[in-house]
Amino acid sequence: MQNYKRIEITVGIFVFLGLLSAGWMAIKLGQVGGLGEQGYELRAVFDDVGGVRSGSDIMMAGVVIGRVKDVHILDNRKAEVVMRINDDVRIAEDAFASIRTKGIIGDRYIRITQGMEETFLADGDEIEETESALNIEDLVSKYIFSGKE
């Protein structure tokens, strides 16, 4: 039964390799589960998020500081975004959140402009000041209408 022992060992190595690969992907790439999930949550309500989805970047001063965790409709009218912000970043109460685009046709992301207040938002708080997505169609029509006047 020496043979079977060897089979057992190789199977063990195989299972270990497989689980290691799966674990590496889950933690490094997917940020799955309690282990990988760090940071605190903030909410913000927008008139129009312009296609921001869960997983979209949250940036401050051009640096990624978190990810969008969830986007859903609030009160049948507005869009509420739940954001996960890295623990080491503190956001002032009067900070300002806006929807931006990387380049002209690139991905949408949420830009947070830091405020002046000394008190900071905690887990579950809301960013009050928001600006909705800049819509190229709106800009164009605005330009046309202003030309008419």
Added chain:
Amino acid sequence: MNPTGFLTPFFAFFGRLGRRFLMFLQAMGDATVLSANALSHLLRRPWQGRHFVMQLHALGVDSLVIIIITGAFTGMVLALQGYYTLAKFGSESLLGAGVALSIIRELGPVLGAFMVIGRAGSSITAEIGIMRVTEQLDALQMMAVNPKARIILPRIVAATIALPLLVAIFDVIGIAAGYLVGVELLGVNPGAYVAEMMAKITAHDLNGGWVKAIVFGFMIGVICTFMGYRSEPTTEGVARATTQAVVIASVGVLMVDYILTSFFL
């Protein structure tokens, strides 16, 4: 002459089609009954642990080399092709995300399943078919060992567990090989490559890949054992069953892949 005589070939065609469809349904039903019967022994004594380990070896360890090779080349070719396309839009920085997403969501599970079908699935069918021809299944029965519990069950369970593990290894090798080609060979910025890859892949993508791998593994186990168990007890019968098992499992994987993808998008 019968005025509708020219329709006869059409009737014959539909008759054949209908008969084949009924045979297909019959086979689906039989396969379900066989695997359900085998799986009902999962928690029953005697425990088939040792046979399960042997099958994990045959399905997993023996497929490892081919999985590593195909994983590496898949990642490399994806990086080349992706670079060629993305460079036209000046978005080479997305290469990492593109390679990793294609592998994790689609190519890992599907190509991994194809390799396991070709490498291990066909040999499962042939092995069980030969046991049928040489009356080994009857011999087990006469020695008071249930062939469904002893032969079918460990293979289905091992396939269901081995494929996700193989796919995980395939994914990691493919992503690493894609990185080497993209960064070292094509000169994509390594920081951008990794950052975009990490930013674009979500737990959702990974879960979709796992679900596919588990479902495909189970399908391979069920189809390949069923085809062997039901093969005609002749040498030609076993050869035919083996070919059919490979074809049915491969086509089945692609069809189920579409259904699963539409659920998980």
Added chain:
Amino acid sequence: MIRGESLSKTFGDIQAVKPLDIHIREHGITAIMGGSGSGKTTLLRLLSGLEKPSSGHVWFASEDLGRIPERRLFKLREQMGMVFQYSALLNSLDVYGNVAFPLHEHTNLDEEIIRRIVMMKLEQVGLRGFEHLMPSELSGGMAKRVAFARAMAMDPRVVFFDEPTSGLDPISAGVITSLIHDTVRKAHMTAVVVTHDVHAGLSIADHVILMWQGAIIASGSPDDIRASEDERVRQFIEGRPDGPIPFSRSTRPYLDDLLGTQP
């Protein structure tokens, strides 16, 4: 010992065994003989519980093999052994593993004791020293003897033999035939031997059953069979091509087809 009551088996439209009664007597060898396709192998599979009857009962130790749950059937199987036509050795195990297989499965004996039993059984069939060969390395006659040793491993009450001598050279066939004869006599076992080998069947059996087209056409002691006046029995045991058992299996006379006449 084993009793079949209005036992029959049909596969699709083909009636392999027509309703028949059969009684296998304890302590002795019963030979079931007949030509190819006479239903003798199907009858053996019915008697061993490998096949469920289409109608009727098989009584073994006052249990109905066709109707008891698998667990009870498996319990009874520990008293049965079977030597298959193509030996049916498990080709993932070597000779030792094959003979030890029933003991590993159904006993809690120490490996040392199992080893002694296996060696004893292999000695009995003259193959001690070959225990590390794989089934693919054995000749047909050797594989048959290993299968024989495996069937005897649990010292069963009943042993079934499906064509034990077919495909073997005359010497190997003789070895197997005398093994069956000697072992069954010495151990007071019951044996059911299906064969188309008239010489072997008549020489070792205590009781002979002759089948044709799924029915029993004669039964009795070998001497009864040898002395039978039945034309079909005479044709079979003398191996004549002409007689009541037709050589041609065509449904219509070929002459009718040639001339296009309706019979």
